[in-house]
Amino acid sequence: MELPTSNPNHGSFLLKASLPAGAYQHVLVVLLLLAGCASLLWHRLTKNARRTRAVASPADAPNAEGRQKTGQMELKLPPGPISWPIVGCLPSVGLKHRHRTFYELSKTYGPVMQVPIGSAKIVVVHGAAIAEELLKIRDGQFCSRPPSMTGTYLGFEHCDVNLTPYNQNWQATRKALSLHLLSPSKIASQAPMRRRRICSVMAPLYCQASAEPRTVVNVSAIADRLLIDIIIRMMFGERYSAAEIQRHRRGSEALTIRKCLQEFDVDLREGIFLWGELNLAEYFPLLSWLDVQGLERRFRNLRKKLESLFQLIIQDHRQHACAEDEAEPDFIDVLLSQKQLTDKQLMGIMSNVLIAGIDTTARAIEWAMAELGSNASVIERAQEELDRVVGRNRVMDEHDIEKLPYLRAISKEVLRLHPSAPMDDPHVNEKPSTLGGYYIPAHSIILHNLWALSQDGSLWDNPTEFSPERFLKSKEYESMNVYGGDFKLLPFSSGRRRCPAYHFATLTLQHVVGVFLHLFDWSVPQNGAINMEESDGIVVGLKHPLMLSITPRLSNVNIK
Numbered sequence: 336m337e338l339p340t341s342n343p344n345h346g347s348f349l350l351k352a353s354l355p356a357g358a359y360q361h362v363l364v365v366l367l368l369l370a371g372c373a374s375l376l377w378h379r380l381t382k383n384a385r386r387t388r389a390v391a392s393p394a395d396a397p398n399a400e401g402r403q404k405t406g407q408m409e410l411k412l413p414p415g416p417i418s419w420p421i422v423g424c425l426p427s428v429g430l431k432h433r434h435r436t437f438y439e440l441s442k443t444y445g446p447v448m449q450v451p452i453g454s455a456k457i458v459v460v461h462g463a464a465i466a467e468e469l470l471k472i473r474d475g476q477f478c479s480r481p482p483s484m485t486g487t488y489l490g491f492e493h494c495d496v497n498l499t500p501y502n503q504n505w506q507a508t509r510k511a512l513s514l515h516l517l518s519p520s521k522i523a524s525q526a527p528m529r530r531r532r533i534c535s536v537m538a539p540l541y542c543q544a545s546a547e548p549r550t551v552v553n554v555s556a557i558a559d560r561l562l563i564d565i566i567i568r569m570m571f572g573e574r575y576s577a578a579e580i581q582r583h584r585r586g587s588e589a590l591t592i593r594k595c596l597q598e599f600d601v602d603l604r605e606g607i608f609l610w611g612e613l614n615l616a617e618y619f620p621l622l623s624w625l626d627v628q629g630l631e632r633r634f635r636n637l638r639k640k641l642e643s644l645f646q647l648i649i650q651d652h653r654q655h656a657c658a659e660d661e662a663e664p665d666f667i668d669v670l671l672s673q674k675q676l677t678d679k680q681l682m683g684i685m686s687n688v689l690i691a692g693i694d695t696t697a698r699a700i701e702w703a704m705a706e707l708g709s710n711a712s713v714i715e716r717a718q719e720e721l722d723r724v725v726g727r728n729r730v731m732d733e734h735d736i737e738k739l740p741y742l743r744a745i746s747k748e749v750l751r752l753h754p755s756a757p758m759d760d761p762h763v764n765e766k767p768s769t770l771g772g773y774y775i776p777a778h779s780i781i782l783h784n785l786w787a788l789s790q791d792g793s794l795w796d797n798p799t800e801f802s803p804e805r806f807l808k809s810k811e812y813e814s815m816n817v818y819g820g821d822f823k824l825l826p827f828s829s830g831r832r833r834c835p836a837y838h839f840a841t842l843t844l845q846h847v848v849g850v851f852l853h854l855f856d857w858s859v860p861q862n863g864a865i866n867m868e869e870s871d872g873i874v875v876g877l878k879h880p881l882m883l884s885i886t887p888r889l890s891n892v893n894i895k
């Protein structure tokens with residue numbers, strides 16, 4: 336399948352939608368003023384009740400440390416910035432770079448803060464001890480998800496994995512995804528496919544750079560292209576490649592699907608943007624019918640496109656079950672043959688993998704190359720290791736990774752310093768609970784700042800410095816992994832909701848970065864410098880596309 340060409344507007348999908356000018360804004364201002372007066376009154380009347388919250392029975396608060404005795408049992412609510420009528424803490428939180436804002440606020444209010452916004456009870460947490468409490472000790476209490484517009488539209492009415500509350504539906508979709516797409520054996524069996532895809536992107540780059548040393552390439556676009564290509568093949572195999580469509584003389588439906596998948600980067604950008612946007616309608620239900628940010632309209636449009644694509648894919652798989660001469664049934668064939676999931680669940684899973692899977696991993700590759708581009712000594716050491724272990728006559732492969740500790744250290748350091756989803760997906764407690772000794776009312780939205788761990792001087796020496804060496808300094812650090820067992824390092828979170836793709840994502844990051852470093856010397860284009868400014872949204876990468884110069888470094892290598 337030909338791939339979408341590089342995307343010169345990379346990053347622009349994360350720009351915020353501005354409010355439509357004109358009438359909506361005036362209506363909004365009047366409504367806010369009216370609501371402000373009512374809320375001021377309400378705020379005054381309920382001030383004392385909010386300062387502490389009575390807990391009716393000890394069973395409501397499974398761990399009631401920190402309680403105060405004042406006639407009946409009471410626990411403190413977490414501290415937090417001033418909460419204004421109607422808007423709550425929105426003025427302190429703002430709309431952008433929430434992981435950084437929350438981290439700054441936590442310097443005043445501590446590792447458990449309440450930051451209500453509108454009608455939503457939001458609690459923001461960070462730190463290794465709280466992470467362990469949230470994701471291990473009380474994982475069972477905090478593993479649900481809030482209802483959301485993203486869950487309705489992109490999660491197909493909360494029938495997916497990511498945006499679904501903790502229920503049987505979630506169990507079924509999570510099991511299907513983990514077992515039939517992301518299990519270690521499934522991932523191992525697809526290694527040749529990943530190698531072919533990586534080489535098919537590297538070979539033309541290598542030719543181009545051989546003819547013109549220090550060719551400038553758009554690393555961000557290459558990462559996007561690789562991940563779209565790999566993930567589409569992970570799910571559908573070669574079914575929608577031109578050769579396969581022709582071989583089986585499949586009709587116009589297969590061609591339509593192929594075209595939609597080739598152009599999927601546009602839907603992906605829209606999906607990631609909508610997923611990450613702070614949607615005021617969810618916090619201020621009165622505003623939802625106005626759709627002041629225009630988000631619901633955009634959600635509806637994207638859903639329509641995704642639904643018709645996914646329905647076509649399901650229909651195509653039903654009509655043309657995997658023929659006997661085909662190598663292996665693909666992911667959708669397997670799920671359909673089991674007849675355990677509804678079509679909505681299938682669509683929810685496809686939506687999660689295509690939207691949550693591609694951008695997170697592509698951004699991790701982008702961050703790795705941005706850090707390496709400004710750290711020549713790290714590149715040198717990694718290349719020395721690659722030449723020693725792999726040699727200079729063949730391209731580095733996935734099976735080499737276990738013998739490349741420095742490459743593995745680079746990937747851990749990238750995921751430590753730049754977790755692509757810096758604020759974990761929201762967790763919710765269905766019942767009242769406690770965290771860090773504070774009372775957490777039922778249905779609070781817990782936002783866990785995973786990125787803040789990387790800034791913590793009590794956990795890491797020189798925490799903000801990019802230094803893969805930190806993972807080689809002792810046996811303890813060498814054996815540390817990013818899979819959720821160590822609460823200092825949680826790019827994929829931990830517990831029941833941990834990212835199910837942690838193995839695939841780290842392997843792909845290590846493989847792509849390894850091949851990049853093995854094949855090419857990298858430098859910053861003349862007169863340029865790497866701009867490390869972050870994009871905004873739920874997945875965070877570089878704000879501007881990463882442009883680097885490449886020069887081939889192996890002379891005798893066949894890239895295939």
Ligand code: HEM
Nearest residue numbers: 496497688692695696699755756760827828832834836840
């Ligand atoms: C470097 C790449 C990636 C990073 C850093 C990452 C990170 C995360 C994080 C932090 C969560 C939230 C966990 C929680 O709520 O506690 C998550 C959830 C999830 N991720 Fe990933 N992810 C990556 C790649 C992928 C890929 C490639 C896929 C799919 C193929 C994927 C699918 C999912 C799904 C389905 C969930 C929801 C899990 C659930 O709610 O049960 N992720 N990921």
